[in-house]
Amino acid sequence: AAQLPFANRKLVFVLGGPGSGKGTQCAELVKRLGWAHLSTGDLLREEVARGSELGKRLEADMKEGKMVSMEVTMDLLRAAMEARPDAPGFLIDGFPRTMEQAEMFERTLGTCTFVLFFSAAHDVLTTRLLKRGETSGRADDNAESIAKRLRTFDDMSMPVVQFFKKDGRVREVVSEGSVEDITNRTMACFDAV
């Protein structure tokens, strides 16, 4: 088979429920590892901010806590990866959220080195997101959207975590407690990489 475009790069998928600290911890990891951090949520919000017709559709799905179109997500992600030819590794945050996305990525871009999985109880996640909602201005940080996002995560994304777990490729971090403690536990996952 022809070599995949990112075959020789470290590719870590960062998964966890909404509010599990993916973005927060990735910001720390970037400082320590010098890898590129690409969040599909951020890439989609940038598209929304452009005010395009596509952006309007994306915003409506995100507010409903739904998955947005896989094609759009894959295109944005691939372009963002191609824009970082210098990066020794990628933290791919909030992706893949469905088995379909996981299969498409590994078939066309590269092989996931491991999944970094942040686990936390639903009430912890909800409390964090409601707090962020006081200032974030995000259309999806309200009680109704949060409940829908949690349900979507359990239904669509936990099967992805289970799939990689069976394959021995999940490193789990309990994401309750202080940001600093969680960072220390997270860094330990990168010891052998």
Ligand code: B4P
């Ligand atoms: P995301 O942007 O990925 O949103 P998220 O799950 O809320 O994670 P985020 O990174 O923002 O929050 P974090 O946990 O760091 O996705 C948004 C939407 O985009 C999805 O619902 C979906 O519609 C769409 N989407 C994204 N990717 C997609 C894909 N691949 N396919 C299809 N659709 C996709 O932090 C949350 C808050 O907790 C912050 O305020 C933070 O300060 C706080 N916090 C973090 N750690 C803490 C700690 N230890 N203690 C206290 N507070 C903490």
